[in-house]
Amino acid sequence: MTYRVALVTGAAAGIGAACAKRLAKDGVAVGVLDLDEARCAETVEAIQAAGGKAIALGADVSQRAPVKAAIDKLREAFGPIHILVNNAGVTDFTPFEELTEERWDLIYAVNVRGPFLLTQEVLPDMKAAKWGRVVNISSSSAQTGAINMIPYSSSKGAVVTMTRSMAQEFGPYGITVNNIPPGSVMGTIMSEANRDRFQIPTEVLLQTIPVRRMGEPNDIANACAWLCLDETGYVTGQTIGVNGGRVVT
Template sequence: MAGLAKTALVTGAAAGIGAACARRLARDGARIGVLDLDAERCAATVGEITAAGGQAIALGADISDRTQVEAAIARLREAFGPVGVLVNNAAITGFTPFLEMTDAQWESVLKVNLTGTFIVTQVALPDMVAAGWGRIINIASSAAQTGAKHMAHYAASKGGMISLTRTLAVEFGPAGITANVIPPRFITGTIMSEQSFADQKQPMGREALAQSGPICREGRPDDIAGAVAWLASEDAGYVTGQVIGVNGGRYI
């Protein structure tokens, strides 16, 4: 894809999948809002984009806090104009046996992963409606499709993202807006995956996990970014409400 002369907002973009998506969309010509919990942690991603000749701005917000999200997106609009592409990637996770999971643990994951996606999308979407063009790309998880031991809150939140995406596709397709979801498998180099291995929370070892799918390697952030770039492009203008499984064949 070339010439994506739009403003794109990528959440959870300080590192990992979000950073890769931000870099790829910038390479394709988009102006990028790099959003994470605080603007300072976005400096590396912004620096990489600007060093390569792109345009990016660091934004800090807790996506589950509507006031913070509204302020961050207002800054993005002021810097680069209305939002045309939204990548909802920010998320948290955890590992707790179902019968030991507390209300607080359940609610904290749902609040960020699902309610946060709802808030960011609701704040950004009017720009797309006004333009008659938009791309919403939600990063879920293959855990939503297969289930995941000790991750009921995480899998449920990501399953909710899939249903939300389909609803957005139905409701806003007539306005020229597509909505699709990518549920990755294990992606190396992300904060969540590396922490889960460090804490020995993964039910399988790294090598066993990599070998468990038809494509026997770890996923990489750029694998997801490539799919995001396609979904953001004009080439994918007739694709909406779809679950694009970039997962090495884990879920077929």
Template structure:
């Protein structure tokens, strides 16, 4: 049985990825800041016959991450799949951005991804097999006028993916990223429609497939990238966006 670490897994895309990997027979470390919510996800996984353990850590704190990774290893053994999903996002006009706004965004979205990946890498190298799946953002591809700091931090994740794929390919490790587009979650909610200057109906009409995404859309792609079937795919940006961004 393979073991995966999924960050930001208490809800939304992260939870969906954790549930899907567990369904596929992978033991999952469900990591988030909220341990109680992680425990709820673990209960759902176990109720469906899967294996999981709840973990908590600030992904930008190496000591906390190392402790969580050690706990996961103790439960299920070496970690050979990581889904770097944890992140933050908000809307701030560029001229109103502070140094603190900028630093926090990169601290979590970019440095956190770096730390988590580095802390599990030894297991993948030892196994001669690994899957690193980074959840970026379609905003990094298109830009977002009130999310300059967010788009830049996720653009760095895409660049990190490309470089790591070259560095780690010889070890049997693939590295890819998924930039979700218009997936209904806390950010892409009706409550935030004013930030997009349009209603959800208007947004949906802009998407070629005629609907916004759901977390399972991302989880499906994640599960494929974590499988043997994707062994010849690395360094790629796998857009799951209903055609909002084409390449």
């Protein structure tokens, strides 16, 4: 095998797109998946223009049938899947007392059931290869909590604990599972929504970040790519905070 194959969800823009491009730079063939397949074109074209391999995929990650169909399409194009980046997610800013069951269920369906379904579907490929990398993108709000974001922060907390349990269960097969909780990353749909909603001046926000700059999607992508190397096979079950020091452990 001359290359490995990755599936990156929520990869039409932001952190997901950056992760897809960074893995492709390392010679990985990438399935670029988002809810709307057409939105993946820009990411795919950027990878191909740089000499990489990529294919656009569309699926609602909370539903098994479309997930399975997308994964089958990726296997047909490039072969078995060795790397999974669970990045797709939805957020919410509703005060707790105003939350509906429907909104709560939607957030958990995408943020928690999504990684469960995707990991379950690609696991046979990784076990057969006796090698695999799963990187779950959680959130710094899972570490700190967040006002008016209880379903989102708690769902991302579930991703953290799911990561730890998966790492223990999959480790004997040569598969590592880690999570990255980003903090204050600009250029994403979520960060723009946060900025517009809370109207926090940038200079005030920077005072909470020791490195005194906002994060960029590539900051997360570089950590993701590192976790997917052969050389990091002894790193598993870990929370790799990429947040400029805003949250320390």
